[in-house]
Amino acid sequence: MKLTSEILKAKAKELGIDCIAIGNIERFKNAPTLMSPITYFPKAKSVIAIAMPIPRGANRGIEEGTHWHNYTFYTYNKLNAFFRPIKTYQLSCFIEDCGYEAVAHYPAVPEGNGTTRKPVAEGKVPPDVVCSIRVIAAGCGLGEIGWSKVFLTKKYGPRVRLGLIFTDAELEPDPILDTGTLCLHCGACTKNCPGGAIPHPRETDKRIYVDFGEKQIYFGDVQMGRCTLSHHGMNKECSPFLSKEFPNMAFDVRNSQMTEEEAYILTYALAGAKWGRKPGSHAVIDYYNQIIEHTGYFSICGAKGCIRACNAIMEKSGRVEQTFQNPYYKKESWALPVQPETKPQGVNPYREEYLDEHYPGIRENEYVSTDSKKK
Numbered sequence: 001m002k003l004t005s006e007i008l009k010a011k012a013k014e015l016g017i018d019c020i021a022i023g024n025i026e027r028f029k030n031a032p033t034l035m036s037p038i039t040y041f042p043k044a045k046s047v048i049a050i051a052m053p054i055p056r057g058a059n060r061g062i063e064e065g066t067h068w069h070n071y072t073f074y075t076y077n078k079l080n081a082f083f084r085p086i087k088t089y090q091l092s093c094f095i096e097d098c099g100y101e102a103v104a105h106y107p108a109v110p111e112g113n114g115t116t117r118k119p120v121a122e123g124k125v126p127p128d129v130v131c132s133i134r135v136i137a138a139g140c141g142l143g144e145i146g147w148s149k150v151f152l153t154k155k156y157g158p159r160v161r162l163g164l165i166f167t168d169a170e171l172e173p174d175p176i177l178d179t180g181t182l183c184l185h186c187g188a189c190t191k192n193c194p195g196g197a198i199p200h201p202r203e204t205d206k207r208i209y210v211d212f213g214e215k216q217i218y219f220g221d222v223q224m225g226r227c228t229l230s231h232h233g234m235n236k237e238c239s240p241f242l243s244k245e246f247p248n249m250a251f252d253v254r255n256s257q258m259t260e261e262e263a264y265i266l267t268y269a270l271a272g273a274k275w276g277r278k279p280g281s282h283a284v285i286d287y288y289n290q291i292i293e294h295t296g297y298f299s300i301c302g303a304k305g306c307i308r309a310c311n312a313i314m315e316k317s318g319r320v321e322q323t324f325q326n327p328y329y330k331k332e333s334w335a336l337p338v339q340p341e342t343k344p345q346g347v348n349p350y351r352e353e354y355l356d357e358h359y360p361g362i363r364e365n366e367y368v369s370t371d372s373k374k375k
């Protein structure tokens, strides 16, 4: 059966996919080898990008500071790893029913790949090809990579997760959007990012350019170490969990120069860590431990700047087709102090709390400063 863009898009609509765009493979001929759909599937002629919406209400718990699971589940990990792949799977099966091969590409972090393995055969590249879904989706014309690096669409603004399919069917491509079609370059993401990870749009030397041949686009050079530290719970400003367990810590994420990989190592090590002297499960941070065991992933920042603030400003400026009866922000967003509020005392708060409760007075003079001893 002959497959056209029109037939494919009609099928996508039937499957509940309302954001879809197609790029011809020539647009990706300059892509880095380990991020190229051509390395992945040399016979590919077209790339199909889809976006699935993040429900605005799924961010509400973090916005209010009252509930965290929904973000990881409905807006991030399970949307990327469960809800959205069902659609790419169904669309891939339809393409193959029409007689064309369809490679559904699972999103991952290309920069995070190890490239130490040897090629499987002479002339092949190492088996570590992972495409950048955002760059490729922009090359298909699905939307625009916003200044914050978050993908923006006409219908849902920044509230989307993406999927790709590479196919050997030759399909009519959609036009690539010019930078600035959707992104306002307003800096709301910069101002509201708790990690200080997003440069200001005025910083023209912080632009990253991508060349699709027929069009060049750009977006901001986000400091991914700071973003990862915040996203994965190492930033007290946006983590009540870290604040509770480490009230005396003063780690300044906004000035950290950690790389993304270093930040991943640190945050995942912390999330999985146990400390034998802690009562209960011994988890260093109970919530991180619990959510990571439940979903295999955890998000703490909740994209305060790059999705929530961006979504609010895009809605307000009329750049999001999906509209709501009420504005997103009901009040100013919360932020926790990074610096300790009180001077720390003691060594082991768990032991001390227990002793104070069960043996009042037993710790008298346990902590006496050197100065007061001298008096």
Ligand code: SF4
Pocket: 146, 147, 148, 149, 182, 183, 184, 185, 186, 187, 188, 189, 190, 201, 309, 310, 311, 313, 314
């Ligand atoms: S908040 Fe959104 S629209 Fe404004 S600069 Fe950032 S990415 Fe662009």
Ligand code: SF4
Pocket: 192, 193, 194, 195, 196, 197, 198, 222, 226, 227, 228, 230, 231, 301, 302, 303, 304, 305, 306, 307
């Ligand atoms: S996820 Fe959070 S820390 Fe990362 S860029 Fe977005 S707002 Fe900033």
